[in-house]
Amino acid sequence: MSSTQEAALRLQGIVKTFPGVRALDGVDFEVMPGEVHALLGENGAGKSTLMKVLAGMYQPDEGQIIIAGQPVRMTTPIEAKAQGVVLIHQELSLVPEMSAAENIYLGELPVKSFGRVDWKTLEERSNAILKRLKCSFRAEMTVARLSIANQQMVEIARALTVEARVVIFDEPTASLTDAEKVVLFDIINDLKARGVGIIYISHRMDEIFTLSDRITVLRDGAYRGTLITADTTEDDVTRLMIGRSLDLSRDEEPPSFGKTMLEVRNLTCPGLFEDVSFTVRTGEVVGFYGLVGAGRTEIAETLFGLRKAASGEILVDGEAVDIVSPRAAIAMGISLVPENRKEQGLVLQMNCRDNMTLPQIQDLTAGPFVSHGAELAIFDQYRDRLAIKTPSWRQSAGVLSGGNQQKIVIGKWLSMQPRVLIVDEPTRGIDVGSKSEIHQLLRELAAQGYAVIVISSEMPEVLRVSDRIVAMYHGRIMREFEIADVTEDTLVQAISGIKSEKTP
Amino acid sequence: MTRLKAGGPAIAKQGILVAFIVFMIVFSLMSDRFLSADNMMSVFRQSAIIGVMALGVTIVVIGGNLDLSVGSMLSFATVLVVDLHDKIGPELAIPVMVLATLCLGAVNGFLIGVLRLNSLIVTLGMLSVIQGLVLIYSGGQNVDIADQRGTWFAIFGRGAVFGIATPIIIFGALALLFHVIMSMTAFGRRVYAVGGNPTASVFSGIPRSQVVFTTYLISALCVAIAAIILGSRVMGSQNTVGQGYELQVLAAVILGGTSLLGGAGSILKTVLGVLMLAFIQNGLILMGQPYYTQWLVTWVVIIVAVWLDVAAKRGRLFSPIA
Numbered sequence: 001m002s003s004t005q006e007a008a009l010r011l012q013g014i015v016k017t018f019p020g021v022r023a024l025d026g027v028d029f030e031v032m033p034g035e036v037h038a039l040l041g042e043n044g045a046g047k048s049t050l051m052k053v054l055a056g057m058y059q060p061d062e063g064q065i066i067i068a069g070q071p072v073r074m075t076t077p078i079e080a081k082a083q084g085v086v087l088i089h090q091e092l093s094l095v096p097e098m099s100a101a102e103n104i105y106l107g108e109l110p111v112k113s114f115g116r117v118d119w120k121t122l123e124e125r126s127n128a129i130l131k132r133l134k135c136s137f138r139a140e141m142t143v144a145r146l147s148i149a150n151q152q153m154v155e156i157a158r159a160l161t162v163e164a165r166v167v168i169f170d171e172p173t174a175s176l177t178d179a180e181k182v183v184l185f186d187i188i189n190d191l192k193a194r195g196v197g198i199i200y201i202s203h204r205m206d207e208i209f210t211l212s213d214r215i216t217v218l219r220d221g222a223y224r225g226t227l228i229t230a231d232t233t234e235d236d237v238t239r240l241m242i243g244r245s246l247d248l249s250r251d252e253e254p255p256s257f258g259k260t261m262l263e264v265r266n267l268t269c270p271g272l273f274e275d276v277s278f279t280v281r282t283g284e285v286v287g288f289y290g291l292v293g294a295g296r297t298e299i300a301e302t303l304f305g306l307r308k309a310a311s312g313e314i315l316v317d318g319e320a321v322d323i324v325s326p327r328a329a330i331a332m333g334i335s336l337v338p339e340n341r342k343e344q345g346l347v348l349q350m351n352c353r354d355n356m357t358l359p360q361i362q363d364l365t366a367g368p369f370v371s372h373g374a375e376l377a378i379f380d381q382y383r384d385r386l387a388i389k390t391p392s393w394r395q396s397a398g399v400l401s402g403g404n405q406q407k408i409v410i411g412k413w414l415s416m417q418p419r420v421l422i423v424d425e426p427t428r429g430i431d432v433g434s435k436s437e438i439h440q441l442l443r444e445l446a447a448q449g450y451a452v453i454v455i456s457s458e459m460p461e462v463l464r465v466s467d468r469i470v471a472m473y474h475g476r477i478m479r480e481f482e483i484a485d486v487t488e489d490t491l492v493q494a495i496s497g498i499k500s501e502k503t504p
Numbered sequence: 505m506t507r508l509k510a511g512g513p514a515i516a517k518q519g520i521l522v523a524f525i526v527f528m529i530v531f532s533l534m535s536d537r538f539l540s541a542d543n544m545m546s547v548f549r550q551s552a553i554i555g556v557m558a559l560g561v562t563i564v565v566i567g568g569n570l571d572l573s574v575g576s577m578l579s580f581a582t583v584l585v586v587d588l589h590d591k592i593g594p595e596l597a598i599p600v601m602v603l604a605t606l607c608l609g610a611v612n613g614f615l616i617g618v619l620r621l622n623s624l625i626v627t628l629g630m631l632s633v634i635q636g637l638v639l640i641y642s643g644g645q646n647v648d649i650a651d652q653r654g655t656w657f658a659i660f661g662r663g664a665v666f667g668i669a670t671p672i673i674i675f676g677a678l679a680l681l682f683h684v685i686m687s688m689t690a691f692g693r694r695v696y697a698v699g700g701n702p703t704a705s706v707f708s709g710i711p712r713s714q715v716v717f718t719t720y721l722i723s724a725l726c727v728a729i730a731a732i733i734l735g736s737r738v739m740g741s742q743n744t745v746g747q748g749y750e751l752q753v754l755a756a757v758i759l760g761g762t763s764l765l766g767g768a769g770s771i772l773k774t775v776l777g778v779l780m781l782a783f784i785q786n787g788l789i790l791m792g793q794p795y796y797t798q799w800l801v802t803w804v805v806i807i808v809a810v811w812l813d814v815a816a817k818r819g820r821l822f823s824p825i826a
Contacts, residue, residue, distance in 0.1 A: 306706070326709040336707065344707045349767050358697055358708040362690040369688045373536035412708070 084165030267312030287466030348398030403434025560726030570765025578746030581731030611722020617716030648740030661737025700767025
């Protein structure tokens with residue numbers, strides 16, 4: 001890390017803007033050969049954008065990328081790979097029906113005469129890479145039959161087919177078990193020993209402190225500083241990361257909660273969640289926090305009639321109900337803003353207005369016909385209330401930005417005047433600006449007396465919007481926190497399945 | 505027809521309309537009779553059967569599915585109504601045939617809507633199954649109506665009101681009715697939603713199975729109506745009269761620009777597709793081309809039209825992705 005050594009990769013003053021948002025605002029960053037440099041920031045802080053710039057998927061508007069002393073321009077991921085910069089995706093991008101070997105060399109399969117695939121070479125090379133990664137499976141295996149962790153290994157193996165100068169790991173441990181993590185860390189240390197520069201993106205402090213040499217923090221698209229890991233503490237990093245906004249919270253009045261609107265008693269769905277009990281009052285946001293797969297979405301789907309619970313009771317406004325279908329849920333005043341807006345929330349080729357009125361279209365009729373006036377009235381009302389930016393109601397929902405799409409979905413369910421509003425991952429994949437608007441909105445809804453459930457995998461988000469937080473682990477509620485009593489540590493413990501003395 | 509252009513400003517986006525106009529100009533230059541009122545009326549009349557069936561299939565396709573069984577369903581319905589005409593009289597034969605045909609539609613609807621089986625496979629299977637049923641029913645004999653002049657049944661295929669042939673009136677009225685249903689009612693909106701994104705539709709409380717089921721009932725109803733026109737015009741029926749109709753119907757729907765992926769399409773544009781198909785066939789015959797050239801020309805036109813349509817959407821003629 002001495003200044004005399006040439007950085008494996010250096011970014012200078014990178015600026016990237018998208019319509020309406022400055023995603024990267026003059027970011028400086030460098031990684032030395034043989035260094036693990038962690039990149040930290042809240043979701044939406046600009047990490048993913050920065051990585052896409054590095055991997056040749058985005059072109060920066062301003063600034064320079066310098067690799068081994070040479071300024072470069074990378075316009076495609078293939079060019080980036082040729083420069084020795086490889087990105088290991090957070091989301092797997094494998095072809096499940098093909099073998100591991102085919103996936104590793106996808107697009108550059110070794111060939112013999114007449115364009116026939118040279119299977120022998122392919123498998124030898126692939127198995128050699130897998131062996132280097134200490135993988136226990138053979139390259140001939142079909143990817144679909146591998147565990148998620150092993151699929152991730154294939155993704156990593158793919159990065160190692162070239163002589164990598166810089167390897168970027170984007171949240172690599174999100175779906176790994178502890179044992180698998182150890183293997184991954186060995187691989188990273190091995191790469192490091194060979195002089196490869198590693199950029200490591202993660203939310204998990206413990207991993208970052210175990211692995212990294214330096215830590216760079218981004219916030220709201222801007223560079224906030226670089227710390228030497230050995231000389232720093234988690235507090236320093238957190239302060240840099242969250243900044244003034246740690247108590248982003250509430251300049252609002254202390255909330256006043258009304259009656260219990262939703263009560264769930266001992267709800268069980270074997271294999272998904274067990275013995276789940278909680279209540280939501282009017283005027284209250286209850287945050288459900290946990291890892292992916294902890295059973296939160298499944299509970300929401302059960303409340304919305306998409307799944308059937310094996311046992312347990314659901315009471316809406318004090319009345320025991322049997323929710324057999326989404327229609328039944330809607331009739332009882334339950335609304336669900338689903339986790340995946342493109343697949344579950346919107347009909348993308350349909351226009352904004354029609355998307356918004358879809359759940360109540362049969363009630364907006366005048367005689368046999370849908371009333372355009374009634375539809376437009378609803379659309380206009382929620383477009384204004386949620387500040388949805390679209391040139392016209394005729395615009396198909398698919399062309400809007402993620403934030404505006406999400407607002408359409410929220411508008412769609414708010415316009416149903418729900419008694420209980422469930423919002424699953426309210427801000428996944430949307431820009432910083434819309435994100436904070438949506439957080440604000442959720443707080444306002446509570447103030448207006450809605451009973452709101454927010455499911456989120458982002459700690460800052462649950463901390464910001466919730467009045468109470470339910471921490472889940474492996475389908476069970478581990479602990480419930482009042483927002484005033486929660487600390488990051490206790491929350492992390494609860495969702496990692498670590499029992500604390502307070503757990504019953 | 506200019507009203508149909510409301511969907512998009514660029515002429516390139518209206519590939520079908522452009523092709524239609526080009527064909528009309530070419531044919532009118534090559535044949536004096538092509539644009540004559542007589543010829544126009546006869547083309548309209550002949551297109552009514554394919555047209556009525558295409559209306560139903562358009563709704564099925566907008567809902568995200570296919571219906572290839574309409575051809576043999578037409579054989580079934582026509583043989584049945586013609587055969588029953590002399591046995592129980594037209595006033596009973598028509599409702600019995602309509603009910604029986606709706607039952608076939610219900611089978612499609614149940615398998616595809618409720619059991620969620622692939623519509624290509626189910627309706628391809630039903631294509632054969634129904635043809636088999638027809639042959640079992642008729643024992644391989646063709647059927648006809650004995651008293652062809654004395655029956656009021658003749659009005660549907662051979663009659664006219666104010667000088668306009670009944671098949672044209674039926675086709676026109678149904679086209680208008682279905683256009684209104686698809687563009688102005690809650691049911692229409694739900695069909696578009698289910699075809700566009702079935703998952704999001706379920707998440708919006710739309711009874712997806714019920715919607716899909718209904719689209720197949722509508723398709724069967726359209727076939728039954730087409731069978732009345734056909735049986736009335738011919739006053740008899742071969743066992744395999746509808747063979748190949750499914751492809752002509754599909755051709756018209758595709759020419760009309762309805763997306764086979766579901767969620768997009770228009771009844772009025774299907775009418776345009778039906779007319780275009782009919783004019784191509786008529787024009788080629790007037791030019792003295794043999795019957796089978798129409799297949800070559802029709803499908804070349806369809807493929808080019810689809811290409812232009814896709815190219816307009818992605819802004820270029822070739823693209824490695826999407």
